[in-house]
Amino acid sequence: MLWHILTVLSLAPFLVYSLDPAFNDDVMGLIVFKAGLTDPKSKLASWTEDDPTPCNWVGINCYPQSNRVSEILLDNFSLSGHIGRSLLRLQFLKVLSLSHNNFTGNINPILSQIPSLRVIDLSHNTLSGSIPDEFLQQCTSLQSVSFANNNLTGQIPQSLTSCSTLQRVNFSSNHLSGSLPSALWSLTSLQSLDVSDNLLEGEIPKAIEGLYSLRSINLHKNKFAGWLPENIGNCVQLMSIDLSDNLLTGGLPQSMRRLGFCTNLELRSNLFNGEIPDWIAEMKSLKVLDLSANNLSGRIPTSMGDLSLLKELNLSNNYFVGSLPRSLMKCSNLVILDIGNNFLTGNLPSWTFELGVERISLSGNRFTGHINYPSISIGASYRSLQVLDLSSNELSGEIPAAIWNISGLQVLNISRNFLSGAIPEAVGKLNATRILDLSHNQLNGSIPNEIGSAVSLLELKLRENHLSGTIPADIANCSSLSSLDLSHNNLTGPIPPEIAKLTILEVVDFSFNQFSGSLPKELTNLSHLATFNVSHNHLKGELPVGGFFNTISPSSVVGNPSLCGSVLNHSCPAVHPKPLVLNPNSSDPNHASVTSLGHKRIMLSISSLIAIGAAVFIALGVVVVSILNLHVRSTMALSAATFTLSGGDDFSHSHGTEANLGKLVMFSGDADFVVGTQALLNKDNELGRGGFGAVYKTELGDGRSVAIKKLNITSLIKSQEDFEREMKSLGSIRHENLVALEGYYWTPSLQLLINEYVSGGSLYKLLHDGSSERSLSWQQRFNIILDTAKGLAYLHQLNIIHYNMKSTNVLIDDGSTSTKIGDFGLARLLPILDRYILSSKIQSALGYMAPEFACQTVKITEKCDVYGFGIMILEVVTGKRPVEYMEDDVIVLCDMVRGALEEGRIEECIDGRLQGNFPVEEAIPVVKLGLICASQVPSNRPDMEEVIKILELIRCPSESQEEID
Structure with missing residues (x-):
């Protein structure tokens, strides 16, 4: 309150001298709003109370005729603070946009009382709390509301029905929970709904079928389950559908064929099943079709080639069989083609390179044959290719030289095939390639020196091949390398010290090769190392000391018998012989050896004393432990013997008997143990042991078997009152999928739980x-x-x-x-x-x-x-x-x-x-x-x-x- 008074007093001269009271409301409202903000970059420096109108201020737009404020646009101003009620003075405000700032606190419901407000955007802030119910109850003309990327919680209010003019709703990237409110489906003017990246659940209501004006719906990354509404195709104006990363199941409703304006259909990472229907081609406007990571099966329909506008097609991680339809060649606008991780068969379709795409992934299928692209070097359509992933197939033959002519290739992954032959020198032409993975093949020959020309490489993976020769020193030119894996080959020679020039290396794996010599000391300069594995080679000498090598895992250097160092618990032999020290006061040439022998005798005496002392200590320990064991056994026997056998049928009045050392309580049934109390904890009856104790089987007098758990007493409750309270609580739990607690036995040194016996183990x-x-x-x-x-x-x-x-x-x-x-x-x-x-x-x-x-x-x-x-x-x-x-x-x-x-x-x-x-x-x-x-x-x-x-x-x-x- 004091702050408000001071703010008003600071405006007093302006209030007196301003000629137009209407402008007073706009200026005063904005100045008071500014006073409650932190403006670290002085973005609002032009906002001063001396101006008769705010129309020239940064972030403010006005109506030309009336000079009243129409828009507040303060996006990305690094502002923080709270959004106060002073904005109510701006009676003609139409747009309030405060996105990408650091506003905190709750959403102020008073904002909905600005009568002319059409658009409110508070996205990308750190607002918290729930969406105020009264905010939506009072909105009369609001058309667009965005609270995206905040920390909002709770449910979406049912009061949305009051906002009958709403056209765009964006509550994405918060922590909202519950189901979609039925009020949403009464907003007949709604065109865009985005509630993605929340914790919403339940089914997508059928009522969505009545939103004929809906053009975009995004429910991505929630927990929606069930089937898609059968008549979702009634939303004929839908252009974008994103339901990915949910738990939706079933097939694609046939009504979707009516969505002729739909450009984006993204259903990835759900549980959809069945086949892709032929009528998918009737959605002729599709540019993005993503059905990846589902349970779809069958063949990819040839009709998909009729989607002439298609730019991105992702059918990966499903169960499609057969061959890739050649009709896809008609999709001349295709940029991304991902059919990876299916069960497609046949020869690798060479026509895919003729599509002119930027990214191709056919990985994880069962394609066979050679990689045959004879015209790749001259075809203009290949110049745009950036990602080529043919990994995890059954391809054979050599890698065609033409592949190395794709100058813009950034990722080449042909690992996990049966490719043979040598890595050609032309590999150096891949000067734009960031990831090169040729691992898990049958490549032979050496690593060409030209690899050093691939200067953009971030990852080089050649593991599990038949490569031989040495590591070329020119690899040091690949200064961007962060991962280098040459393991499981037949590489020889020393590890070149030039490796140390690759200063951002994080992962190095040279294991299972034939490397020899010592490890270069310069490797300690690799400050970003997270993994360095040279196990199972023929390396020798001392491990480098310093940096990563001070904490290297022994498993990373195992299998090199001649390596030494503290990590391996194998000290390195001294470089210089120990000096011989003679007594200068002695003229006897044999004095040195006599003195040495004397030292040995002294050392032997000390060693003997230590050994004798240790033996005495161990003997005493054995005696003490034996006494303690006898005491524990006698206590257990005495405790078991104190069972007083009684029972009861009413839990609330469970019978038990007190003895000097123990109390037995049965919640129901007979407490007469057939074997007698002495045999309850017999080793022969032991069923198993767990973290809380051993379990034994025995029988009650009525013929029922029970399982008795003898609790470990360490760290358990010592209070009988606390123990019994917990037992009664657990004993009252009854469910067909929970083991029932039948009773318990208590002494200060022994606690037993009597459980239902489950015969199957x-x-x-x-x-x-x-x-x-x-x-x-x-x-x-x-x-x-x-x-x-x-x-x-x-x-x-x-x-x-x-x-x-x-x-x-x-x-x-x-x-x-x-x-x-x-x-x-x-x-x-x-x-x-x-x-x-x-x-x-x-x-x-x-x-x-x-x-x-x-x-x-x-x-x-x-x-x-x-x-x-x-x-x-x-x-x-x-x-x-x-x-x-x-x-x-x-x-x-x-x-x-x-x-x-x-x-x-x-x-x-x-x-x-x-x-x-x-x-x-x-x-x-x-x-x-x-x-x-x-x-x-x-x-x-x-x-x-x-x-x-x-x-x-x-x-x-x-x-x-x-x-x-």
Whole structure:
């Protein structure tokens, strides 16, 4: 309030002397607005209260006739502060554009009261809070609103119906959640809707079919699921559709053939299935068609060649078969062609080079034959080619010399084929190429010296070929190199010191070659090194000292027996012999040796003393440990013997008996143990061990089997009151997919949990135990995933985080074939939920633990369970452990599957025991769901209720469609 008063007082002379009161409102409103801003670049220096009109101020436009302010255009002014109510004085303001600044706080709903306001753009700021409901309730003439790229949360208000004049809405790149409000579909004037990059979910409502004026819709990067509305083609004026990066399924609705004005159709990264219909050619205005990363199959229709305006075609990462239709040659405007990671066959279509495109990717298919482009050097259409990716096919023969004549080529990737022959000297003509990948072929000969002429190279990958000879010193001319991979070849000679001139190198891999000599000391000058691997060569001498080499991993230099240095725990031999020191006071020539012998005797005595002392210390330790073990065993036996057997049927009045040392409580059923209390913890009855203790099987008097978990007492609750409170809470939980807690036993030194016994054993054992005779079918695996999701979702409804979600804690019931989650809630027994204590408790969960466990500043939520569940999905589908240790490598399942998906090899990851007996249309979406759940960013992971819905959609897409209809 004081600030407002001071501002008004500063304007007092102007208020007195101005001739036109109407101008007072505009000037005063803007000056007060400026007073609340921080203007670091003095962009608003021309705004002074001495001017009778603001029409000449920077960023201000006025109506010519009345000189009243019509537009405030302050985009990219680096302004910060809050947007106050002083702008209400500008009664004729039509456009308010404050984008790309640093405004903070909430959106001021008072702005909607400016009666003439048509356009408001507050995008690219740091506004927070929700979109005010009253803002939209009061808008009467607003036509365009953009709050994009802020930090807004909450849902999109239903009050949008009040803005009947709205034509353009952009709420993209925020954190908005919930579903699209039904109010949107009553905005009959709406032409553009962009809510991309948010957390919106649900289905796309059928009501969209009534927006006949809609020209652009962007729902990219949300969590929308279900099928596309069948009559979306009623929006006949649609020109741009972007629904990519969602969970949409089903096929393309036939009504889309009526979208004759549509220029952009982007549906990538969804779960769409079926074939591309022939009628796609009726969308004749298409310039961009992106159907990549879906589950589409069948042949690519020849009718697609009728899309004469097409500039970008991306059908990668699907399941298309057959050959690439030659009719695409008619698409004379094509700039980008990406058909990678499918199952296309036949000879490599040479006519693709005649299209004159800038980017071609045919990678990850099954093309065969040679690369035959005899006229490539003279055809003008090839000059525009910038990216050529033919990797991961079955191509053979030599690399044609004509390829090296493509002067504008920036990326050439022909790796993972069966190409042979030598790398020609013409490689030096690629002076614009940034990435050259010839790895995983059968190339021979040497690396030509002319490689140094490819001065723009950022990455050079020649690994896994049959190359020989030395590394040419001219490679130092490739000063932009950041990655150099020559591994798995037959290269010889020393590593040239000229490598040190490549000052921005980050990755160097020379492993598995025949290099000899010592490592150049100059390599320590490579300050950007992240990886340097020279393992399995014939290098010798001392490792360089300094820089990256002070912390180099031993695995990066292993396999070089003559290398030495502290990293290898192999000290280098001294360069000079040790000096011989004689006693100058002695004339006896044998004195030196006698003195030396005396020293040896002294040293021997000291060593003997140390050895004797150590032996005594160890002996004492053994005695102490033995005594402690005897004490613990006697305590355990005494504790077990104190069981007083009773039972009860009513949880709220559970029976228990107090003894001097123990208390047994059963929530239901009989507490009479057939084997007797002394045999409860018999080693022969042990089922397994986990982070919180060992588990034993026994029987009750009524014939039921139970599993007894003996908790580790370290770091667990010592208070009986706290322990019993947690037990009663866990004992009240009943769900068909959760292991029931039947009772518990308490002493200060021994705590037992009495759980329901699940006969089929753990999921881990079924998947990985070679002795198991059971081989899970796809149907069983899917049911396990779905049942586990239901159990975990129920826990999350109760605000219980499992913390230890892994396949050993998922149990399979032989009798009912149901799946049950065990060991939930045990982390609550820790006195303080310290993540480091917790990590030590569940260290066996390597591979399942969400990355946020490693960061103290990140809150642990239910999303860490979702991560473990995602890894479990991948484990169930692939049959592989989350982390597998090979002889020379460590394979992380999540990384392996994600890489296979990107390379179009995902079917190779499916468990071989299924032998192809699985529905691809289910398996691939389930894998994708697992990867989404195992996202590194917690906010990108769905919650378990969403997971259940997605799984049900994957299994029954037709039923889901019927529900939608």
